Amino acid sequence: MKTMLIILVFIHGLLHLLGFTIAFNITKLSEVAISVSRFSGILWLVAGLLLINSVLFYINDKDWWWIIAGVALLLSQYLIILNWKEAKYGTLINVIILAIILVSVATAQFKDQYHKDVQEQLDKNANHNSNILTEQDFELLPNAIKKYLKYCGVIGKPKVNHFKVRFSGQLRKDTSAAWMPVTSSQYNFVDSTSRFFFMNAMMKGMPVAGYHRFSNGKAVMDIRLLSLFKVQYKAGKEMDEAETVTFFNDMCCLAPATLLDKRIKWLDSDSHKVKASFTSNGITITATLYFSDDGKMTNFESNDRFAIAADNSFKKAQWSTPIRGYKIINGINLPAIAETIWHFPKEDLCYGSFTITNVEYNPTYLDTK
Incomplete structure (x- = not known):
């Protein structure tokens, strides 16, 4: 447009x-x-x-x-x-x-809240700690996690306090729906467990904008046609729990150095699989991470996320993000290509496919583009 x-x-x-x-x-x-x-x-x-x-x-x-x-x-x-x-x-x-x-003006005004939320967190993180990570920092982690972090190349890099990501990809509602092209930008702030995700998509030739806001343990999803008309708006405890899963998934896939976080509890593990819990704002979720022989994370699965049913209600379902490819971005070998899949009792629904176009760690400015 x-x-x-x-x-x-x-x-x-x-x-x-x-x-x-x-x-x-x-x-x-x-x-x-x-x-x-x-x-x-x-x-x-x-x-x-x-x-x-x-x-x-x-x-x-x-x-x-x-x-x-x-x-x-x-x-x-x-x-x-x-x-x-x-x-x-x-x-x-x-x-x-x-x-x-x-x-265009409606989109700019809708996106303005996203910019304000991000800028507020950037101001709070202006004096963040950027100590260099060493192997000693990861000594107590499960072997599979240590191998993954070495594969990604985070050792010798600064600690990650917050990060900015850009994606391109496609989304769909169900197997009969057409894929919608999507571009998105997001900022995650680790200590405050804040995630601000803004996307632009095209649905049947019409522009759609969406803002996922997760801050202080509260999540809101606001999807608008032409940035004016709300086509989906969700909030509540199910969204809070689901977004906590998404936040932990972002830590694992987009900022592996954050797996040092003390809120993560490493439960069961072997050379190819690690189960973990993550607690924030009174919400605890669990997930299982899968790894290949050479240390790559290949999948992330959780049973603590909620899908939106046809009647617009929430239903808990297994959710996974199989990783299809890696790419070195700003010196870190990251899972750059992934899918998002719901595993329902009758069928699996791959509803999203994403490619990372850029990642920046500890940015000091707001990117308004």
Whole structure:
């Protein structure tokens, strides 16, 4: 949608410049007799320049780009009405651009809460401890976990207090539904058990935005069509427990160095499997981690997550995230390709497939892109 808006507004702006060139006899259209006064020509020039500049401001992430675009559209429509016979089809373009602008502004406002939540936590973590991790730090961990951490290459790297992740992938509701392309960004803050996840998707050609907020042990999922209309909103104890599982999964897959956390209790283990519990804000969840001979984590399973049933109720089901590939990102060998699967009594549902595009540990700034 961003590319469409840029192209459409830019071309629309160039067409407005045509009114200026006709008024000042720079361009002559012999096929059609068009009379444009010099005053109107200047207005066409102003409208065109406003449209083109609004695109440049949009590309450069200026928050007020839409104000310039809105003024340009008002002036454009005024000129179209004055020259209705020759320019009436420009109204359709203006309506399309206005609709895209409204969705873009709604998305920005929806995402603003995500930015505020992240910035608040970044401010609290400004003076974090970044001590270098050594093998001695991992001495008491199960052998499979130590082998995994060595495989990932976290030894000799700074302690992870918080991290930022970007994903691309696809989601679907059930096996009969079409896959939706998804991009997402998230920030996790380890000590406060906070996770802020914002996604953008396309559902049947319509943009969908979603914000998963997990802070102080409370989780909220807010999914909106066009960033305006709520299509799904969930909160409550089931969400709190489910998001605690997700948070622990993030620690295991996205920031392995955080497995030193004292809230993790290592239960049963052998060379290829480790069962663990994680406790935060009065919620304890358990999960089983699976490993290959060379130390790679291959899967994460938990029975403490809740799926949303067809009647919109919660039901507990086994959840897993099998890992399909690793990639070195900023010096750490991470599980970069994974699936998310519900294991229901009658069938398994692979509802998500994700690829990490970037991970940054202990970032000091808010990425608003």
